[in-house]
Amino acid sequence: MVVDLGYGDAGKGTVVDWLCATRPVHTVVRFNGGAQAAHNVVLPDGRHHTFAQFGAGTFRPGVRTHLSRHVVVDPLALAAEADHLAAVGVPDALDRLTVDGEALLATPYHRAANRAREIARGADRHGSCGLGVGEAVAYGLAHPDEAPRVADCRSPALLRRRLAALRDRLTAELGPLDAPPVEDCLPAFTGFARRVAIVDRAHLAGVLRAGTCVFEGAQGVLLDEWHGFHPYTTWSTTTFANADGLLAEAGLAGEARRLGVLRVVTTRHGPGPLVTEDPTLPLTDPRNPTNPWQGRFRFGHFDAVAHRYALDVAGGVDGLALTHLDLAGPARSADDRPRRRPRLRLCRRYDTIDRLEPGPPGDLDRQAALTARLLRARPVYDDAPADWPAAVEDALGTPVELTSHSPTAEGKAVRNRTALTPGAGAR
Known part of the structure; x- marks a missing residue:
């Protein structure tokens, strides 16, 4: 089980890709979030994909994706993502996908309402990806028996009624929405149902017994809907809780190792606390640019206080993956250039x-x-350690089992070969 112990963007995608590259993984199970996830994976030949709903192991032949009922599924974004995967050499991503029929649907009406609310906040924006995921969750909580769900895509008449009710409620609350008519949305959703394998919740138990699985979390524990720093949070449980629940339902409670992912710098996208933020750090992230909805991508020094809190909230981990260590590398290159x-x-x-x-x-x-x-x-700093993995282990009281010095699987190194070697799956 892989979670981010920061504010997101620590490298969950590249860690999941490495896990799928180094052992025979059957399925990557997504257990929270939705199309707002952005898990970047880069191959040695330069191919790159930002995984949102597909599991970050999809570049690896045969590795499947299961979207559990805790994922907010956006069929329109999923189709666009499948098109990009096909363009970079993965034509069968949809064939390797199963989706729980109980999962909530994200629709153009949720997206339009999400953006309207965020614009109305003005200078008090909470930070949002603008994709309607939180809006879909909020509507599902307010109208659990009427919220559009994945299984509804197989029943056009039912889906039409639910989309119309959704549109009318949100329009009455927020005014006209920048979204297409219901009749224009229906073909895309019903086409999704014909193309993708929609399953019930019992399906996952068989998947978990068919081979090694990786549970891939979205966003970060410090953004958790209940334990994050409100109101700068997500409408999603970002800890291990959903994955633990799915395992327990399958009779496999405690049969997975917990891996927490951290950057050697602490980052966040958009507003909210970042105690160690340092605008003088000469850092950029081309895959996390400033955008109108999330705002600026911010950099800070390693915040052991916040990450200890994330560990406590998550119930601890068996080991850590520490990424972006190339930022803390030697002052001179291999050919002795500064x-x-x-x-x-x-x-x-x-x-x-x-x-x-x-x-x-x-x-x-x-x-x-x-x-x-x-x-x-205000932060109180120690000087830069000579050995970052050892310093992080000491500060957090947790072993660093995997280090990452580049975005590819080949840029990873195992520090504890007992813990992360193939076949050491259960703790």
Whole structure:
């Protein structure tokens, strides 16, 4: 099970790709989020894909994807993603896909409402990908018996009624939406149902017994809907909780290893706390540019306080994958040319806070108060360590089992060969 112990964008996709490249993985199971995920995978020959709904192991022949009922499924975005995968040499991604019929659908009406709300917040934006995932979850909570779901795509009359009710409710609340008529949406959704294998929740138990599976999380624990720094969070459970529940339903509770992913720098997209942010760091990320919905991609020094909190919230991990270590590499290249590298530091405590304590899930007032404290906090730094993996192990009390020095699977190195060698799947 792979989760991000930061604010997202730590490298879950490249870690999942490495896992699928180094062992016979049957299926990648997605267990939260939706089309707003952006998991970048690069192959040695330069091919690149940003995985959103397909599992990040899809470049590997035969590796399947299962979208569990906890994923918000966007058929229109899925079709566009399948087209790009075909263009980079993966023509059978849809053939290797199963989707739980209970999963919520993200529609053009959710997307339009999401964007309208975020625009209305003005300078108080929460940060959003603008794809309607949170809007779909909110509508599903408010109208659980009427929210459009994947299985509805097999029943055009039912889907038509549910889409019309959705459109009418959101229009009454927000005014006219920038979205097509229901009749224009129906062919895409019914075409999705004809093309993709839609299954019931019992299907996953068979998948989990058919071979090695990788559970791929989306976003980061520090954005969790209940434990993140409200209101700068996602409408998704980003911890292991959904994956744990799916395993328990299949009678396999405790039969998976927990792997947490971290960057050697702490980053976040858009507004919200980032205590160690340092605008002077000479860093950019071409795959995470500034955009109108998420805002600016921000960089900070390694924030052990925030990542310890994520570990506590997630219930701990068996090991860590530490990525982007090329940023902390030697000052000179192999041919002895000087490299321009940032002066990275490590933060073990803040000026007013030594440790963040998790609270009960659902207490958003408590989380908002924690956010206010973090926005006032200032980091206290240690100098850059000579050995980053060892320093992270010491700061977080958790072994670094995998290091990553480049975006390809070939740029990964195992530090603990007992833990991450093929066949050491269960803990």
